[in-house]
Amino acid sequence: MRHIIAVLLENEAGALSRVAGLFSARGYNIESLTVAPTDDPTLSRMTLVTTGNDEIVEQIKKQLNKLIDTVKLVDLSEGDHIEREMMMVKVRAERPDREELKRLVDIFRAKIIDVTDVSYVIELTGASRKLDAFIDALPEGLIIEVVRSGPTGIARGAKGLTL
Amino acid sequence: MSLTDAQPDGASPELSGAEIVIQALVDEGVELVFGYPGGAVLHIYDALFKQGSLKHILVRHEQAAAHAADGYARATGHCGVCLVTSGPGATNAVTGIATAYMDSIPMVVLTGQVPTPFIGSDAFQEVDTVGITRPCVKHNFLVKDVRDLALTIRKAFHIATTGRPGPVVVDIPKDVTDPNIRIPYVYPREIKLRSYNPVEKGHLGQIRKAVDLMLAAKRPVFYTGGGVVLGDGSAQLTELVKATGFPITSTLMGLGAFPMTDPQFLGMLGMHGTYEANMAMHETDVLIAIGARFDDRVTGKIEHFCPHARIIHIDVDPSSIAKNVKVDVPIVGQVASVLADMLRLYREQQPKSPANALDDWWAKIGEWRALNCLKYPANPEAIKPQFAVETLYKVTNGELYLASDVGQHQMFAAQFYPFDKPRRWINSGGLGTMGYGLPAAIGAQLAHPEAQVACISGDASILMCIQELATCQQYRLPIKVVLLNNGYMGMVRQWQELFYESRYSHSYVDALPDFVKLAESFGHVGMRVERPEHLEDAMREAFAMRDRFVFLDVIVDPTENVYPMIAAGKGHHEMQLSPSHSDRELA
Numbered sequence: 001m002r003h004i005i006a007v008l009l010e011n012e013a014g015a016l017s018r019v020a021g022l023f024s025a026r027g028y029n030i031e032s033l034t035v036a037p038t039d040d041p042t043l044s045r046m047t048l049v050t051t052g053n054d055e056i057v058e059q060i061k062k063q064l065n066k067l068i069d070t071v072k073l074v075d076l077s078e079g080d081h082i083e084r085e086m087m088m089v090k091v092r093a094e095r096p097d098r099e100e101l102k103r104l105v106d107i108f109r110a111k112i113i114d115v116t117d118v119s120y121v122i123e124l125t126g127a128s129r130k131l132d133a134f135i136d137a138l139p140e141g142l143i144i145e146v147v148r149s150g151p152t153g154i155a156r157g158a159k160g161l162t163l
Numbered sequence: 164m165s166l167t168d169a170q171p172d173g174a175s176p177e178l179s180g181a182e183i184v185i186q187a188l189v190d191e192g193v194e195l196v197f198g199y200p201g202g203a204v205l206h207i208y209d210a211l212f213k214q215g216s217l218k219h220i221l222v223r224h225e226q227a228a229a230h231a232a233d234g235y236a237r238a239t240g241h242c243g244v245c246l247v248t249s250g251p252g253a254t255n256a257v258t259g260i261a262t263a264y265m266d267s268i269p270m271v272v273l274t275g276q277v278p279t280p281f282i283g284s285d286a287f288q289e290v291d292t293v294g295i296t297r298p299c300v301k302h303n304f305l306v307k308d309v310r311d312l313a314l315t316i317r318k319a320f321h322i323a324t325t326g327r328p329g330p331v332v333v334d335i336p337k338d339v340t341d342p343n344i345r346i347p348y349v350y351p352r353e354i355k356l357r358s359y360n361p362v363e364k365g366h367l368g369q370i371r372k373a374v375d376l377m378l379a380a381k382r383p384v385f386y387t388g389g390g391v392v393l394g395d396g397s398a399q400l401t402e403l404v405k406a407t408g409f410p411i412t413s414t415l416m417g418l419g420a421f422p423m424t425d426p427q428f429l430g431m432l433g434m435h436g437t438y439e440a441n442m443a444m445h446e447t448d449v450l451i452a453i454g455a456r457f458d459d460r461v462t463g464k465i466e467h468f469c470p471h472a473r474i475i476h477i478d479v480d481p482s483s484i485a486k487n488v489k490v491d492v493p494i495v496g497q498v499a500s501v502l503a504d505m506l507r508l509y510r511e512q513q514p515k516s517p518a519n520a521l522d523d524w525w526a527k528i529g530e531w532r533a534l535n536c537l538k539y540p541a542n543p544e545a546i547k548p549q550f551a552v553e554t555l556y557k558v559t560n561g562e563l564y565l566a567s568d569v570g571q572h573q574m575f576a577a578q579f580y581p582f583d584k585p586r587r588w589i590n591s592g593g594l595g596t597m598g599y600g601l602p603a604a605i606g607a608q609l610a611h612p613e614a615q616v617a618c619i620s621g622d623a624s625i626l627m628c629i630q631e632l633a634t635c636q637q638y639r640l641p642i643k644v645v646l647l648n649n650g651y652m653g654m655v656r657q658w659q660e661l662f663y664e665s666r667y668s669h670s671y672v673d674a675l676p677d678f679v680k681l682a683e684s685f686g687h688v689g690m691r692v693e694r695p696e697h698l699e700d701a702m703r704e705a706f707a708m709r710d711r712f713v714f715l716d717v718i719v720d721p722t723e724n725v726y727p728m729i730a731a732g733k734g735h736h737e738m739q740l741s742p743s744h745s746d747r748e749l750a
Contacts, residue, residue, distance in 0.1 A: 010358055013305070014293060025298050055485070062482035068302040068322060071358040163357065 002031070003057050004083060004153045006161055007046040007064060008072040011037055015044065015069040022067065028052065028060050032150030040163075043071065047152040072161060080156040086123070087131045088113075089138070090145040093120040097142060108134050119144065127151075175347035180309040180340035181210035183348055184273065187316040189216045190350040193244050195235060195609055196220070197228040201248025202288060203275025206340035220609060220638060223630040225252050227602035229259020229330075230628070233268050234606030237589045238564055240395060242324050243270040243606065249277055250288030253334075254295065258596060260330045261299035265593025266416060267393055269328035271319045272296075278338035279307055292334045301329030309339050309346055317351050326361025327480040328393055361479065365496030365504060373451070373475040373492045374508045380449035382471075382524045383409045386432065389416030389592065390454015390478060394498035396420070397585040400453065403506045406513070408521055410528055412440035414455050415573075416592040419582030424561070428581075429528065430537075433461040434729050435574045438536035439528055441727075441735040444469055446527070452476045454498045457487040458593070467734025477501050536727045537578055540743045545720040546695045548572065548647045552579035552619070555645055558702040563587065564607045564616040568600035568624030571653035574725045576619045598627025601644065605631060608640045615706065617643040622675055623652040632685040635712045643705050644714045646678060649721040657724045682714030691716040 009015045016035055023030045031049040038045045050060060057075070064070055076083075093101055093115075105112055105122055108130070114121035124134055128151050135146065155161070178186060184207050188196065197220045200208045211219055222228045225247040232243030243263075247256045253274040263270045277286040293305045302322050304315050312335070319331040377383060391400050397420045404411050404421055411421050412432040421428055430437030432444055441463075444450070450472040455461070462468045468488055476483075476490040477498060484493045494501055539549045552575045555563075561583060567573045567590035582588045589607055591599040604618040625646055635642055647653075655670040679689030688711050692701040698717065705713040726741035 014297075017294070018297060021297050055489075059482065059486060066480070066482050068356070068359050 001053070001057070001077075002049065002051050003075055003077045004047065004049050004081070004151060005061065005064070006074050006076055006153060007048070007070055008038070008161060008163070009035070009044045009046055010069040010071060011042050011044045012069055016046070018067050018069060019046065019048070019064065022063055023050075026059075026063065028056065034150040034152055043163075045161075047150070049151055071163065074155065074161050076153045076155055081153050082156060083127050083151045083153040084125055085128045085131055085151040086125045086149040087134070088147045089122045089124070089135070089143060091120050091122065091138065091142045092118060092144060093142070094118050097139060100139060101142075104134070104137055108137070110134065175349050177345040178348040179206070179210070179342045179345050180312055180335070181206035181342055183309070183312045184316070184335065184340065185210045185214055185217055186348060187313050187350055188244060191242075191316070191320050193242070194218060196244045196246050197222055197231040197235070197606070198246035199223075199225050199228055199248070199252060201252050201275060203249035203277060203337045204246060204252075204273075204340075206337065206342055207246065207273075207275070207335075209342065210340075219246075220605070220634070222602065222605075222634050224628065225255035226258050226598065227605070227628050227631050227634070229256045229270070229272065230262065230596075230599050230602035231606040231609075232270050232272075233259060233263045234566055234589050234603030235610045236263075236268050236270055236606070237603070238586055238607035238610040240586065241269075242320055243268065244273070245270070246273045248275040248288065249292070250290050252288075253290055253292040257295060257299065260296055260332065262591050262594045262596045262599060263330040264299045264301070266389060266591065267328050268330065269324045270330040271316075271323050272330055272332045274332060274334045276305070276334045276336040279336045280338070282336065292332065296332045299330075300332050301327075303332035303334065305334045305336075306339055307336065309341070309344060312339060313348060313350050317354050318356065321354050321356070322359065326359075327390075327483075362495050363497050363500055365477065365494045365501035367504065369492055369494045370501060370504050371508055373494060374505060374512060376449050376473055376475060376492065377407065377409075377451065377509065378512055380409075381520070382443075382447050382527075383407070383449040383451065383521075384429075384443045384447040385409055385411035385451045385453065386413075386444065386455055387411065387417045387420055387453045388414040388455025391417050391420040391498050392454075392585045394454060394479065396454065396498035396502050399499050399502035399506065403502055403509065406506060406509060409451075410443055410525070412436070412443065414458070414461050414592070415577055415590065417455065418577060418588045419585045422583040423581030424583055431577050432735075433458075434463070435578065435725050435727065437578075438534050438727055438738055438740065439531035441729065441738055442531045443528055445735040447472045450474045452490075453502070454478060456483045459487075462487065463729045463734050463737075464732050467736070534740070534744070536738075536740055536744070538743060539723075539741060542720060543695060546692065546698055546717060548575045548649070548719045548723050549579055550695060551645070551647055551698060551717050551719060552576055554698050554702055555617070555619070556580045558699060558706055559615060559617070562615060564589065564604075564611060564614055566590065566600045566604035566607055566616070566618045568618070568620040569595045569597045570621050570624055571649075571657065571723075571725050572619050572621045572624075572647040574654075575647070597624040600624060601628050601631045601642075602634075604642045605634055605640060608642050609638070615643070617645055619645045619647065621653055622646060622648045622650060622678075623672055629681070632682065632687060632712075632714075636686045639710070640712060641708070641710050642712050644682075645702075646714065646716050647719045648675070648678070648716055649719050649723070650675060651721060654725070656722070660722075660724070661730070678714060678716040682712075687712040687714055689714045689716065691718065693718045
């Protein structure tokens with residue numbers, strides 16, 4: 001099963017490599033990993049997406065918790081939560097395709113953020129599956145480049161992952 | 164003399180980074196540092212030279228520095244400390260660090276590093292020590308500013324010694340120890356890390372659940388590991404086992420936590436454990452695992468592991484619980500604290516259970532025991548390695564601090580030298596590091612100068628850190644090496660015999676040194692025994708030399724194997740006994 005885990009880490013040099021090293025050393029799957037400092041500059045927040053059966057995911061959480069740099073951890077998949085991923089797609093946009101691309105951008109509530117005679121850069125934010133759907137919907141052969149941030153997430157409701 | 168002595172009216176003394184390193188160790192209560200100097204740590208060695216409170220032991224290889232610090236830690240329970248230079252100094256220490264990591268040994272390793280402006284430039288003797296050691300340490304630090312030095316060292320000791328212990332590396336660039344940059348020194352006594360809060364007390368509700376299971380058990384077994392030794396839970400364990408009357412078995416790492424000569428002790432379990440211990444595991448209905456981690460050498464094939472048991476698991480490390488085997492009652496906490504609570508709750512309930520409830524279970528165990536699974540054929544012509552260990556036990560009254568290398572001799576020692584106290588059996592169980600024994604014995608002997616310390620080894624293992632004979636001479640350490648010399652890498656040979664149709668690929672050591680002369684060349688006493696009837700006298704003679712290092716080269720039966728044995732992929736009930744047991748006995 002797919003799990004999205006949010007981790008508050010000490011914002012120390014090497015904290016990220018400890019997490020990455022843990023996953024490779026123990027052979028855990030890692031689908032995506034994003035990390036950035038939080039409003040508290042001493043803390044980073046990491047979101048990672050992994051897959052595995054219940055036992056493996058339980059071990060992953062225990063091993064993450066065991067890292068000295070891990071301050072707090074929550075498995076967002078255990079409750080109601082919101083996931084968002086950001087994507088930028090560079091597409092070939094020549095005359096016959098431009099209108100169709102514009103329509104798709106509107107349907108998906110995406111944005112065109114760069115335009116040349118022959119290309120668009122489209123920005124789209126949403127759950128990962130919506131991003132997948134957009135890629136699938138694009139006419140064949142137009143994609144030049146895709147860049148995705150990997151999902152981040154937050155729990156619904158008033159409670160937060162804070163100190 | 165202390166570096167902080169000459170301060171007027173209580174002001175913080177001004178120290179250089181190098182002096183801070185030394186003073187922090189002194190303030191931490193460290194007595195001994197095992198190390199080897201080199202370019203990046205010269206400032207620290209100079210500060211070491213100028214002080215008198217910290218004793219430094221010069222080893223002959225950085226691997227031995229780590230092993231000796233580790234042996235010291237295991238023999239005392241204190242944190243081991245070693246100091247090595249950058250680059251090869253650090254990489255040489257890695258085997259010792261990984262050894263300590265696998266067995267959860269508290270250790271702080273100070274490594275020199277090239278000056279901060281040179282980091283990342285492939286400078287002379289530069290390696291990414293923090294990167295290289297990351298997977299085999301509990302935590303590590305790179306100190307980039309002398310103002311962080313004292314606090315970082317305090318954190319390192321705190322992390323190394325609390326919770327599930329382990330090695331911590333502190334990498335210190337040379338410019339951070341610059342003798343010309345002096346800052347006020349304050350050593351923080353109390354430390355709190357918001358991201359690190361090891362659990363102390365176990366959950367009482369869980370412990371009560373465990374006690375209920377134990378009281379209802381018909382075929383209970385305690386299965387204890389190195390965590391009982393590390394967590395100083397030996398006294399509590401012994402009391403609980405006595406109060407319950409349950410049988411107990413132990414992993415290789417836990418030997419001595421409960422007196423091995425006690426009739427409730429079934430012997431070691433696992434691959435080379437006793438028949439009765441492994442059969443008890445197979446038949447048990449309530450397994451009480453304490454400070455043990457269900458290692459593959461212990462469990463055998465997981466599908467066959469304790470098929471009838473409800474499992475209680477006490478461990479300080481939550482990630483050890485349910486890692487390999489599903490557990491019914493997990494209890495996270497310090498072993499000593501949880502066992503004390505468990506004993507109290509057990510005693511409150513105990514009168515309800517009849518005193519003879521375990522008679523059938525003990526009768527069953529008695530039948531397994533009657534097989535005498537450790538039996539080996541006597542041989543008047545050759546010294547059997549088992550006989551050598553039995554004789555060692557007799558000669559030393561079971562009182563040794565016994566460090567071991569890795570292989571057949573290690574298993575024979577575990578089977579035939581019953582320890583009645585914790586911290587006496589010092590061996591590399593998790594990583595299985597050949598070469599560990601001699602330097603570990605150095606650490607144990609320095610920790611206990613008056614005690615008898617021996618290293619049991621094989622002709623292959625001993626050569627992996629043989630240079631430490633020089634360290635033993637320099638510090639006049641009266642260690643006794645008992646070498647079970649069979650001319651083979653015995654355990655490799657055994658597996659090749661059993662599983663590779665006796666194709667002895669590179670397991671025969673064709674050019675062994677004359678160990679007697681070798682020992683003598685380092686200034687030690689060397690002795691050789693080849694006949695069984697001479698062995699006891701030779702050992703008595705060796706151990707009578709209380710102030711000398713003696714290297715006892717015992718020529719043993721070259722092709723003896725370790726039995727009983729559970730082959731890889733088999734269950735506890737599928738033990739292979741030695742050929743000296745007839746088929747009739749097996750059935």
